[in-house]
Amino acid sequence: QVQLQESGPGLVKPSQTLSLTCTVSGGSINSGDYNWSWIRQHPGKGLEWIGYIYYSGSTHHNPSLKSRVTISEDTSKKQFSLKVSSVTAADTAVYYCARVSALGAFDVWGQGTMVTVSS
């Protein structure tokens, strides 16, 4: 059974870069059947799609985040990563990694990790 686990700093200073990693266990990360995505949830608010990376390595991200987002993968480590640059307090949120199935659904989610942007 595939499981996802987010890891990274829980506190980031304003203007710095937020970096998170999602480790995939119990399955392959470079199968053409899946894409790998990041989603965040501001405190007490709804879900916001951040972006995803295809098995081919190409990426797409939410235009609202402009060019601050970078998603990459390390298939040898079965990990994919998120970087958000120039963070502000508005980037404080729970960040989830998730698998996107061939059916188009986020069918497997990590438990989420809280990231706070504060000096």
Added chain:
Amino acid sequence: SYELTQPPSVSVSPGQTARITCSADALPKRFAYWYQQKPGQAPVLVIYKDSERPSGIPERFSGSSSGTTVTLTISGVQAEDEADYYCQSADSSGTYLVFGGGTKLTVL
């Protein structure tokens, strides 16, 4: 930008039927997906491709689509169904994904 609109809240008594709608702001509408999220937990997929139910999801959860609106129906609501529910879809190109604002289901 592509948007999905959900009612902020829905309330039902146990045993009754809850219906949560999700309206897209444009055609063509792509498939919709529904997620259940309980406090402090990650979301769980309950409906995919408008009306399909993943294995392990109770039969009381069903989905339907009409025009630009999709509906999640929970028949015979139980106390354990109290949660936030989110619809999700993609823009016409299928490239950019979007979530609805979420609906809090309260079981009275």
